Amino acid sequence: MFRVIDTPAYRDAIRESSGDARLADEIVPLSFTTVPELERIADEMRLKPSERFIELACGLGGSGLWVAAKTGAFLTGIDFSAEAIRQASARAEALGLHGRAQFAVADMAQTGLPDSAFHGLMSIDAIPFVDATTVTAEIARLLRPGGNAVLTAFEAEAPRRPTVVPDYRPYFEDAGLIVRAHEEIANWEARHHSFYAAILARADRLRAEMGEVAEVLLEEAASPPPNRRVFIVATKP
Ligand SMILES: C[S@@+](CC[C@H](N)C(=O)[O-])C[C@H]1O[C@@H](n2cnc3c(N)ncnc32)[C@H](O)[C@@H]1O
Numbered sequence: 001m002f003r004v005i006d007t008p009a010y011r012d013a014i015r016e017s018s019g020d021a022r023l024a025d026e027i028v029p030l031s032f033t034t035v036p037e038l039e040r041i042a043d044e045m046r047l048k049p050s051e052r053f054i055e056l057a058c059g060l061g062g063s064g065l066w067v068a069a070k071t072g073a074f075l076t077g078i079d080f081s082a083e084a085i086r087q088a089s090a091r092a093e094a095l096g097l098h099g100r101a102q103f104a105v106a107d108m109a110q111t112g113l114p115d116s117a118f119h120g121l122m123s124i125d126a127i128p129f130v131d132a133t134t135v136t137a138e139i140a141r142l143l144r145p146g147g148n149a150v151l152t153a154f155e156a157e158a159p160r161r162p163t164v165v166p167d168y169r170p171y172f173e174d175a176g177l178i179v180r181a182h183e184e185i186a187n188w189e190a191r192h193h194s195f196y197a198a199i200l201a202r203a204d205r206l207r208a209e210m211g212e213v214a215e216v217l218l219e220e221a222a223s224p225p226p227n228r229r230v231f232i233v234a235t236k237p
Pocket of ligand 1: 081
């Protein structure tokens with residue numbers, strides 16, 4: 001699916017809808033994230049240099065690498081797309097961060113990584129793709145005591161996708177984590193609208209550059225899901 005997603009028209013859409021060239025060119029998110037949001041994610045994980053953090057469903061790797069560069073911490077990025085992981089590894093190399101970042105193909109609901117391996121965990125717009133009970137248990141298992149999970153996710157009362165839940169708080173609490181923040185992200189609707197409008201305005205270019213992959217993006221842009229976007233911070237006691 002990610003073979004050709006990072007194309008010039010896609011980057012243009014990010015640049016135009018976010019008004020941020022740095023986001024488009026350095027981070028290349030497959031999500032609605034922004035640079036101020038990444039700053040908050042980096043701060044809320046409360047990492048010391050050389051501590052370890054994991055990004056679940058890291059996509060093309062730019063967000064986690066940006067946080068690794070800002071904090072000095074060591075990143076493990078996982079995603080179940082082998083092509084996304086290949087591009088993330090190449091980006092780490094290009095940024096000179098390959099000594100402090102590693103990427104692997106894995107399922108975020110069952111990473112196979114050791115218990116309590118990470119001081120911090122981040123994930124952007126991805127956990128709603130998997131079962132909420134399973135992924136919050138995996139998050140709790142991966143964190144060391146005192147470690148912080150910082151995520152953005154989607155919630156909906158009448159979701160289109162069965163794994164989207166109306167409220168993540170009980171799932172994190174049942175997994176044994178303390179929810180320190182659970183906030184609707186300011187202006188999320190405007191951000192979604194501007195991104196989808198920028199995608200639809202480039203339909204022909206996206207089809208020419210991405211082929212079939214563009215259809216998934218264009219379908220979502222034409223009929224956005226009824227999801228509000230939330231920011232979550234949860235700590236392992
Ligand atoms: C909306 S994208 C967000 C990517 C990235 N977090 C970002 O901000 O650019 C969702 C990501 O979830 C990944 N994904 C979906 N289901 C997954 C799973 N079960 N395990 C690991 N990654 C998964 C996709 O491959 C994709 O990279």
